[in-house]
Amino acid sequence: MCASRIDEYGLLADGRSGALVSRDGSVDWWCPARFDGPSVFARLLDNDTGGHWYIRPAGDFDVERRYLDETLVLRTVFTTGDGSVAVTDGLALDAEARGHDVGRYPPGLLLREVQGLSGSVPMVMSYAPRFEYGRVRAHLLRHGETILARATGTTLGMTASVQVECRDVDASATFTVEAGQRETFSLSYSPTYHQPEPVAADVSAALADTVEAWHSWTGQHAYPGLYGSLVRHSAMVLQGLTYQLSGAVVAAATTSVPVTPEGGQSYDYRYVWLRDFNLTLRALSIAACPNEAARLFQWMAEAIGVVGLEPIPIMVGVEGERDLSERRIDVLDGYVEAGPVLLGNDAWTQQQHDILGQIVDAAWLLRKSLDPMPDDVRRLLRDITEQAAQTWREPDAGVWEIRERVRHNLTSKVSCWLALDRAVRFGSVLGGPAELRRWAAIRDEIRTAVLRQGWNDRVGAYTGAFDSDQLDASVLSLPLIGFIPADDPRMLATVERIERELTVDGLVRRWPGEPAGFVICSFWLSQCHALAGNLDRAVDLFEGIVSRTNDLGLFAEQIDPGTGRQVGNFPQAFSHIGLISAAWRLTTAQVETYSPNRGATS
Known part of the structure; x- marks a missing residue:
């Protein structure tokens, strides 16, 4: 068989x-x-x-x-x-x-x-x-x-x-x-x-x-919101993807499961992406798993170590290993004979500015448990903030880790804004008056640049990179981190354009021409509608996505809208993180006042 x-x-x-x-x-x-x-x-x-x-x-x-x-x-x-x-x-x-x-x-x-x-x-x-x-x-x-x-x-x-x-x-x-x-x-x-x-x-x-x-x-976790059984199950999937000796959460349990039938786009996902770090912490906190969140932050800080202004690794092994060099295993034909089979992931050599804001924002999320802030954490956050201040103008590989080119990715710029914004909020805990003024000025400069160069009049939307005409679903994350209000007219226009051109049956492709919908992007779309006050639409999107899990409530990375089949490495932490975050967003938006019979909290 x-x-x-x-x-x-x-x-x-x-x-x-x-x-x-x-x-x-x-x-x-x-x-x-x-x-x-x-x-x-x-x-x-x-x-x-x-x-x-x-x-x-x-x-x-x-x-x-x-x-x-x-x-x-x-x-x-x-x-x-x-x-x-x-x-x-x-x-x-x-x-x-x-x-x-x-x-x-x-x-x-x-x-x-x-x-x-x-x-x-x-x-x-x-x-x-x-x-x-x-x-x-x-x-x-x-x-x-x-x-x-x-x-x-x-x-x-x-x-x-x-x-x-x-x-x-x-x-x-x-x-x-x-x-x-x-x-x-x-x-x-x-x-x-x-x-x-x-x-x-x-x-x-x-x-x-x-x-x-x-x-x-x-039994130690009591999530209080809507869709309780779904959230608890996804939290358990994240626990299942956790290497408990360190607290590190791997992106998926498998390697080399492609996202297209012909193969080629298949990578090893059994590592820890620091860009996912903040989202994982938020999901664990939402699901009432604070000890796991705090332990993951401690592990991350130890894994990064002293960085100064050297690039921070975008991903590490489950015990903090840096060298994840990629190699082929030719003895295996590959999933459905669509190789190659790869061990390791060469994305570890990339520069991705989006991780900077994710780490500082994670510290902001856990600020109560970091009070008083340990000296090593303070040094780490200061170094990351300085790196964001000095490198935000540089191109990078971006959140989607495109290997063929670097560009001025919008979400990478916004993540540098996020690092500086949260550092300024920390105030004297991280910097002196002169540093805080400089960080605030650079933060505002980034915001101005993103709003000017990220918007494309011809497309009528925020696009994936400065001066680009290509839609990119990653920009759906902008309202979720507080960079721009979800009901801002340009953001509403962006959401409408992404729904019209990148979305099929509630599944959101990352860019035009991608064959399958990226699960977390679909959850981001739901959250954007919730934040904009379109609660019925947000609920419909959320419930449509969660109906596409397999019979055990598990998500892969992507879903083919034509066949309904899941594709990519499995199960995917990113997808379950998206479910947890979207469920909480619907809870805080008080969806029950519009649809009281939806979203059992059992």
Whole structure:
């Protein structure tokens, strides 16, 4: 069978890594050491070479699935002509971890439990680990109750309650499940040279502990606004995309899933973009996760270090690594055979001014927890403010990381304005009177330049760059950060033009000709309408977008308006951040006074 469409996967997470499980019960992606570590299953990127582990009925079946309430533990119900079975999958969390410690020290266990619900259902299991993105196959060896596979410094230990047949590098099983019967499977990961031999897990107990650990985390967060269940779920997705040892949130769990059928535009998203940093903090704060927000800010400050006037890295690894040099993996054909498969991301070498304002604005958001402000944070924010003051006139790669050229991107200029504006608001905490006057003067100079050179009379809108005639959905962010009122006539004209020329069925393309809608841009459009007082339109857009998640409430980066399919790396933190922010914007705009029956807060 072929690997599934990207939007047919579910996410499992343990605070260190993420696994993707298809609707037909196949684990097709898992990099157990950490999000950006080497894979042991990568069928997502190559049907034959990548490796997989599936458990499913032997015959035809229908599928229904859901996450167990407020967890990332997945329950898939297969219904066949012979009966029905449920397969429950989870990445184990530490049995002792509770609350904010959830995911800090995961045991490295992939858990699978098969439960007979009715009738008598023949089942099949296929286990084919492949190490280092399919480069290495390991011999499977029995060690007591465990089937071991060792290669490239990694040990996997698979246990099963059914009889398993080993065939050198693969293993399989056939078994029948009666109503009320349970069969269990586990797969342990450990670095070969640092851990003891893996032992068989009590799968049912470990799953129960994992559910309890998730509940202990969600129980600490009480979001008060509209669309509560959607916001809590998206916050949990962000938690699932968090490398808990550092607090870093990766952009997505995957690499090299293209946004077009022919491939080419596919990158490794298993890193941390500092441009997303402020939005992530705001989303976590909105979702009532203040401890996670504060920890993420602390990690960011440590990862950046002392910068002076050197360019700040636009992205880092989950433990703060700087060098993310890109390389191809030619042994894998790529998602739907549309390569290339890339590890690393050369965007780390780009200069993007938009990150400057995001960091200072994040500090402003957390100013109460930064009072008194630590000296290292003060130095960092001063350096960033100075960098914005001195570099705002320079072109850059911009928020969309265009690799072919640099230009005077509008949102990059506005982000420099944002850095200076928030620094001025901090007042004497950051600078003396002369510095504050100079920062305020440069801030006002940037604003004047953006309003003059960013507006295009011929287009009748703010465009993506100075003196450009190309629409760009990134300018929808201008009212969201307070640069310009959403009901300003020119901003209203810009929104109207973007809706008319870049939007199809509520999905907003970033620029003319882009084939798919960019999910967070669609949420930005909803927020612009809410801020402008067009609340019914804002709600309609929001509810139309959230109806396009997959059956598990997960978003990729983009959605094809023609097919409705999601495309790009998955699940995408940026998209879920957009959902949380838009839900809160609708809440603060008091949408319920216009539509009292909309947006359940359960």
